Amino acid sequence: MASQFILLALLVASAYHAFASDPGMLQDFCVADKMSQVLVNGFACKDPKAVTAEDFFFSGLHMAGNTSNKQGSAVTGVNVAQIAGLNTLGVSLTRVDYAPFGQNPPHIHPRATEILTVLEGSLYVGFVTSNPDNKLFAKVLNKGDVFVFPQGSVHFQFNYGTNSAVALAALSSMNPGVITVANAVFGSNPNISGKILAKAFQVDKLVVDRIQAQF
The missing domain is CATH 2.60.120.10 (Jelly Rolls)
Known part of the structure; x- marks a missing residue:
């Protein structure tokens, strides 16, 4: 019983550290x-x-x-x-x-x-x-x-x-x-392949090219 309690305490402690922000x-x-x-x-x-x-x-x-x-x-x-x-x-x-x-x-x-x-x-x-x-x-x-x-x-x-x-x-x-979604997706350095983004967003690659040009 004592060993089970110790194990539970260790699990709780590890969970606390896993979820702590800083x-x-x-x-x-x-x-x-x-x-x-x-x-x-x-x-x-x-x-x-x-x-x-x-x-x-x-x-x-x-x-x-x-x-x-x-x-x-x-x-x-x-x-x-x-x-x-x-x-x-x-x-x-x-x-x-x-x-x-x-x-x-x-x-x-x-x-x-x-x-x-x-x-x-x-x-x-x-x-x-x-x-x-x-x-x-x-x-x-x-x-x-x-x-x-x-x-x-x-x-x-x-x-x-x-x-x-x-x-x-x-x-x-x-x-x-902070990760600004548009900057991260369309303004990465180097760029994410336009073909990948076109497939991800289900748009023509020319659309992706125009958006990437804004960044």
């Missing part, structure tokens, strides 16, 4: 030492004696991003790249600005769940479940509304209004990563 904390903090040559899953720790309050600070989310681009949106990220003190803490933040009819196009965060709050304007948002159902969960959000995008799901936001919109998103990783 490495767990083993000390008060592990400020990223970005000059370290040590390769780890994240960043090596800076000497605690060299840590200052600035390692936990970022200023700039009060400033609107430049939305004069094809998508009409701007993402200002606050992750471990901006705040070294986020290393191993498992959280990050982004501000997203949307021009009228701008969008944050379909994308994936491979390492994080996202919870988004609308600060100004209205957004049409949604995410798609995995194969085989590919079910769309979508909703119109207004100021103060909150929506969750599960980790690894394809999701998007679209400003259908004539005014600018602003949202703030929290993510469950210090470095959530």
Whole structure:
């Protein structure tokens, strides 16, 4: 019986580590030492004696991003790249600005769940479940509304209004990563074969060639 209990405890522990987004904390903090040559899953720790309050600070989310681009949106990220003190803490933040009819196009965060709050304007948002159902969960959000995008799901936001919109998103990783679907599929370096994409999307290769030319 004791051996069965130990085995169950080991399985639970291994499952916890398998589903955890980022490495767990083993000390008060592990400020990223970005000059370290040590390769780890994240960043090596800076000497605690060299840590200052600035390692936990970022200023700039009060400033609107430049939305004069094809998508009409701007993402200002606050992750471990901006705040070294986020290393191993498992959280990050982004501000997203949307021009009228701008969008944050379909994308994936491979390492994080996202919870988004609308600060100004209205957004049409949604995410798609995995194969085989590919079910769309979508909703119109207004100021103060909150929506969750599960980790690894394809999701998007679209400003259908004539005014600018602003949202703030929290993510469950210090470095959530982002894969923009269109860029990854049609703008890879080197390109994915047009024949492969034409068959995948069930379109003529000339259509694929025209889309790839945009990237």
